[in-house]
Amino acid sequence: MNLMDRIRAVGGTGNSRPSAPREVSTDCRHFAVYREAGEFPGAWDLTAETLRMMSSREIPEPLDPRKILYLDTETTGLGGSGTVAFLVGMGYLTDNGFEVHQFLMRDYPEEPFLLKHVAAGLEKFDVLCTFNGTTFDVPLLESRFLMNRMDRGCLNLPHLDLLHMCRRLWKLRLGRCNLGRLEEVILGKPRVDDLPGSEVPQRYFTYLKTKRMELLEDILKHNAQDIASLCVLLNHMADLYLHPEKIRFSEDVYSMGRALEKTDHPEQARHCYRLARRGRMGSAAGTALAMSYRRSGEKDAAAEIWREMVRERKGGAVPYIELAKYEEHTRRNIAAALEWTEKALMLVSEPALREDAAVQETKNGLQYRRQRLLRKKAEGAVIHGDSDSDEGQQGHEDPEKRRERAGSAEAL
Numbered sequence: 001m002n003l004m005d006r007i008r009a010v011g012g013t014g015n016s017r018p019s020a021p022r023e024v025s026t027d028c029r030h031f032a033v034y035r036e037a038g039e040f041p042g043a044w045d046l047t048a049e050t051l052r053m054m055s056s057r058e059i060p061e062p063l064d065p066r067k068i069l070y071l072d073t074e075t076t077g078l079g080g081s082g083t084v085a086f087l088v089g090m091g092y093l094t095d096n097g098f099e100v101h102q103f104l105m106r107d108y109p110e111e112p113f114l115l116k117h118v119a120a121g122l123e124k125f126d127v128l129c130t131f132n133g134t135t136f137d138v139p140l141l142e143s144r145f146l147m148n149r150m151d152r153g154c155l156n157l158p159h160l161d162l163l164h165m166c167r168r169l170w171k172l173r174l175g176r177c178n179l180g181r182l183e184e185v186i187l188g189k190p191r192v193d194d195l196p197g198s199e200v201p202q203r204y205f206t207y208l209k210t211k212r213m214e215l216l217e218d219i220l221k222h223n224a225q226d227i228a229s230l231c232v233l234l235n236h237m238a239d240l241y242l243h244p245e246k247i248r249f250s251e252d253v254y255s256m257g258r259a260l261e262k263t264d265h266p267e268q269a270r271h272c273y274r275l276a277r278r279g280r281m282g283s284a285a286g287t288a289l290a291m292s293y294r295r296s297g298e299k300d301a302a303a304e305i306w307r308e309m310v311r312e313r314k315g316g317a318v319p320y321i322e323l324a325k326y327e328e329h330t331r332r333n334i335a336a337a338l339e340w341t342e343k344a345l346m347l348v349s350e351p352a353l354r355e356d357a358a359v360q361e362t363k364n365g366l367q368y369r370r371q372r373l374l375r376k377k378a379e380g381a382v383i384h385g386d387s388d389s390d391e392g393q394q395g396h397e398d399p400e401k402r403r404e405r406a407g408s409a410e411a412l
Contacts, residue, residue, distance in 0.1 A: 027113040029104035033224050037097040043235045044093065050238045051127075054165055056263050057158045060126045066093045069125035069157075070230040073137045074223050076201050085140055086204055087219060088114060090121045091227040098231060100224045104216065107208065112148050119145075122154040129230055131179050132163040162233055168259040169237065173251040183229055187236060195222045244272050250279025257288060266292055283314040290322065299330050317362060320344035324369065338373040341366055 048063035060067075074087040084105070091100040103117045118141065122128070130137050138155055145152035166177045174185060184190040195203070195218035207215040240247055240256070247253040257272030270292055276285035290305035303326045306319035320343050328337035345366045348359060 028110040028117065029106055030117065031102045031104070031220060033100040033102070034096075035098040035100070035228060039228070040093065040098055040231055040235065042239055043098075043231060046235060046238055050241060051160065053241050053260060053263055053265050053268060054237060055160055057160060059158055064126070066095075067124075067126040068092065068129055068160075068231075068234075069122065069127070070129045070227050070234075071133065071137065072130065072223055072226040072230070073140065074200050074204070074219055075140065076204060079136070079140070081143075083140060084108070084111065085114075085137075085144060087216075087223055088118050088141075089223040089227045090118070091224075091231060092125065093231070098228060100227050102220060102223060104220075111144065112150070115141075115145055115148055115150055119150065119154040122157065125157065127160060128155075128157040129160040129162065129234060131226065131230060132161065134159060134161045134164070160234065162230060162237075165237065165259075166233070168262075169240075169255050170252060172255045173249055179226060179229060179233075182233060187229070187232060189229075191225065194225070195219060197222070241268075244268075244275055247275070250276050250281040250285070253279075254281040254285050254288070257285070261288075261292065266296065282312070283309070283316070283318075286312075287315055287318055290319075294322075299326060302326070303330075317344045317347045317366075320347060321362075321366070328373065334373055334377045338370065338377060341370045341373060345370060 044065050046063065046065045046068075048059040048061045051057070051059045051063065070091040072089050073085040074089075075083050075085050077083040086105040087102060089100055089102045091098060101117075101121065103114045105111050105114045128138075138159065142152045142155055145155075163177065166182055170182070170186065171177055174181065180191055180194070200219055200222070203215055203219060207213070240252075241260075244253050244256055247256070253272050254276035257269040257276060260266075260269035260272060270289055273285045273289035273292070276282070277289070286305055286309045290302040290309075293299070293302035293305065303323060306315075306322045306326070309315045309319040310323070320340050324337045324340035324344065327333045327340060345363070348363050348366065
C-alpha cells in the first residue's frame with residue numbers, strides 16, 4: 001500500500017469523512033484534501049463588519065468568505081537563516097465545501113517550485129488567516145522568497161492572526177492558547193494520535209536521508225488539521241462576537257469587552273461588560289463599564305454604575321473614590337465628595353492579614369484628598385475645573401493625583 005492509499009484526510013465531525021488526498025503535480029509534491037461543507041457551520045456568512053470587530057485590520061468590503069486563505073507551514077526549525085518551510089498548506093472555502101492544498105518540498109532544490117505555487121495561491125485571495133503567522137509563518141516565507149530572488153509582494157494581504165485574537169478572548173481563563181488546547185477546550189474536538197510539532201523537523205530530516213515517504217504521513221495530516229481548524233475557530237469566534245450572550249464564562253465575555261474597546265466598538269464592549277457583571281468578573285466588568293462611560297464624557301452614567309457597585313459591594317474602594325471625584329469635580333459638591341472619601345478611607349483601613357504597597361498608596365492618596373476637601377469645605381471654596389492647586393503645600397504630592405495625571409485611574 002503506497003502513501004496515497006494510506007494517507008487520510010483530517011477527521012471530520014459526525015459521520016462525514018473527507019476524501020483521501022490525491023497528488024496533482026510533480027515539480028514539488030502536491031496533495032489535495034476535500035472536506036464537506038457541514039463541518040464549517042456559518043463559514044459562508046462571515047462578514048467584513050464582524051471581522052472588524054474582532055481585529056484592527058483593514059478588511060475589504062464587501063467580503064467574500066471564499067476569498068479568505070487559511071495558511072500554515074511546517075518547517076525545519078523554529079527560526080534562523082537556515083530554517084526552510086518544507087511544507088505549505090493552504091485551505092479555503094468553496095461552494096461545495098473546504099479544500100486544503102499542500103505543497104511538499106521533497107528536497108531543497110524544489111523550494112522555488114513550492115514558493116511559486118504559494119505565490120500563485122496567495123494572489124487569488126483578499127485576506128490571509130494564520131495562527132502566529134505575523135511572528136513566524138509570514139516572516140519566514142518572506143525570507144525564503146528573498147533568498148530565492150522572488151517577489152514577496154503576494155504576502156501583502158490583510159492578515160488575521162488567530163493566535164493574538166484568541167489570546168485577547170481566552171487567555172484570562174485558559175492561560176495557554178496554543179491551537180491544540182483551543183481545539184480541545186473551545187471547540188470540543190481534541191486531537192487523537194497527533195504528531196507533536198516538536199518532532200516535525202527531525203521527521204523531515206530522516207525522510208531526506210531515507211526518502212521513505214511514509215515518514216511524512218503524520219506531518220501531512222497534522223498540517224491539514226491545523227488549516228481546517230483555523231476556519232472552524234475563526235467562525236466560532238465570529239459567532240461569539242455577534243452573540244456574546246452565548247458565552248458561558250464571565251472571564252471570556254469580559255475579555256471580549258476589552259478586545260472590542262481596542263477595536264473601537266464601545267457600545268458592543270459595554271454590552272459585554274453588562275453581561276460579565278453577573279459573574280465572577282463583576283467588579284472588573286463594572287469598573288470597565290463605568291470607565292467606558294467616563295472616557296466618552298458620560299459622567300452621570302458612569303456615576304450611576306459606581307453607585308450600583310457600592311450597593312452590590314463590588315469593586316472595593318474604587319467606586320467610592322470615583323464617586324468622590326465625581327462629586328468634587330463634576331457636581332462641585334464638596335460635602336458629598338468628603339463623605340465618599342471618608343467611606344473609602346474606612347474601607348481601606350479595615351484590618352487585613354497583609355497590606356501591599358498599592359493599598360498603602362491608595363490610603364495615602366485618600367488622606368491627602370480628605371485634608372484638601374476639609375480645607376475647601378472650611379473656606380467655602382468654589383472649585384473651578386479639575387484644579388487641585390492647594391495640593392503639595394507640605395512638600396508632598398498627592399499620590400492619587402499623580403496616578404490620575406498618568407492616566408491610570410483604573411489601577412485604583
